[in-house]
Amino acid sequence: MRSKRRILIMSNELVSIMHTLLSGTRFRIVKRRRMMRKRKSPRSGAQYVKYKEQARALVLERVSFWNTHYQLPFGRIAIRNQKTRWGSCSSKGNLNFSYKLALLPIHLVDYIVVHELCHLKEFNHGSRFWILVAQTIPDYQIRRVELRKQVIQSCVSG
Helix, strand or coil, X not given: CCCCEEEEECCHHHHHHHHHHCCCCCEEEEECCCCCCCCCCHHHHHHHHHHHHHHHHHHHHHHHHHHHHHCCCCCCEEEECCCCCCEEECCXXXXXXXXXXXXXXXXXXXXXXXXXXXXXXXXXXXXXXXXXXXXXXXXXXXXXXXXXXXXXXXXXXX
């Protein structure tokens, strides 16, 4: 079975040139798709600036509080304008949090912070991970359900 050659076509002139060059060989024309980036509304950028430092202070305070129990080393802490996540933990040990944590009740912020701290030791959602979370947040299942009711995209109101 012969492999088909793929050629990225940018203009009609290029098609005729390529056809002449590749006469006698099989080729397939693939049209280039334009990737359109969705622009952020100016409003979301203003809200990010408004709440970013407030979220940073809150997260730093809660991480230092909960890490007195876990004693886990971590890299840097970043506050981001994340669309679909409240927080994340990188394989390098960096903790990332959404600025929208500043708008949540403190018991949910604590759950998110503990959740990400526990990922520093268990980088999965296995049973050992949930045992770690339960050491400091025994009602984590209730908080998890409550957090799912919060919609991150609409967390910030006008």
